[in-house]
Amino acid sequence: MDKFIEFLPQHLHQLDLYLIQYGREACEPGHSFGPAMREYYKFHYILDGKGIYETNGQRYELHKGQGFLVTPGTICYYEADANEPWTYCWVGFDGIKASALIRQAQLSDESPIYTWEKSEFFEHSIQQMKQSKAMKAGRELKLTGLLYLWLSAMIDCRGSELKDKAKENSKEHYIAQVVHFIEVNYANKITVQSISQFVGLQRSYLSALFKEVMGISLQDYLISYRMRKACELLSGTTLMVGDIARSVGYEDPLLFSKMFKKSMQLSPTQYREQKLT
Structure with a gap:
């Protein structure tokens, strides 16, 4: 199982937006999480393969190019497919403006799924976060900037995806x-x-x-x-x-x-x- 994850110090709770963890994992067949809840927001993006995500009584069958949002305090479950297990990357985050930015991306417990084919953007973001460990100063600012870029991508892709729905x-x-x-x-x-x-x-x-x-x-x-x-x-x-x-x-x-x-x-x-x- 190919996996890396880093947890960041959580002394930044007064900031507008801050990164808590990030990572990438090539899951084993049937690998799962939950049912359980998180205390912060978490975006997953599927780089390859497929799996399922369950929350609020809904079951979503997801594949490469899709992603899902986990919100604080919400019980969820996700599992890699038995034949084509997914490889995904993720960011966990929180902050004063986190909920407003999530709403701006038009994502929620009721609408947690997004689609974006530009997988190289997410791969590159995670690699930049990982490479920032070599910085001698200014790493927290770098990570926050990368997190903002990730969220701006969410807002961009969801804005196009839901333009007609927003009018309705x-x-x-x-x-x-x-x-x-x-x-x-x-x-x-x-x-x-x-x-x-x-x-x-x-x-x-x-x-x-x-x-x-x-x-x-x-x-x-x-x-x-x-x-x-x-x-x-x-x-x-x-x-x-x-x-x-x-x-x-x-x-x-x-x-x-x-x-x-x-x-x-x-x-x-x-x-x-x-x-x-």
Whole structure:
């Protein structure tokens, strides 16, 4: 069995995106994993052969040129074919922006399969990761860059693959755009109007659509997201309240404190003190 794998130090959990492990394996016939779950995201890409992937009650028969996504906390099972066992490579990763990038690639538990015939790209990516072990400095940055390239490839291939499907499911497509826009820009002075301009819909229609799909108003979702980020900063940093206010999109610290207390039933200072006790 031809296999190599490297696990990376996991002290980078505050980063936007970071690599946890990568590897390549020519599996023995019937070689399997699971049923079990991972605590991080993992992309597999099939370089040769075939096998099966099972998750969420679905069974997928996969072959060369296809791949599958494993998501955190989801029980899955995969097995190499008994006659033509697959050879695959993989990357395991996580980070603050991981879920948003996965959504941008239009992959999920319900839609975990992708197809891309450019197997040389994935082979080359894994080889570059492996060769980076010889670097004397800057390796973490190199690995993160390679991981971003892998994800950009996912977004590219899925974007072409699902272009027509996205049009058919326009409601979900628009909501995904909105959520991604908020995740990237919540620290800026964005409004419902600027979000509607970004996705190309009238404000009133987008507001009604968002409430229909998400069960919460767009304005309330934006405030809630900012407050969650503020909670992370209050409990995980020593930043002043005014700095935190600006970090989550509020120029006026008093307005921020008012909105925070309305959402959390505690002032920012009280919340921080409670978390420290």
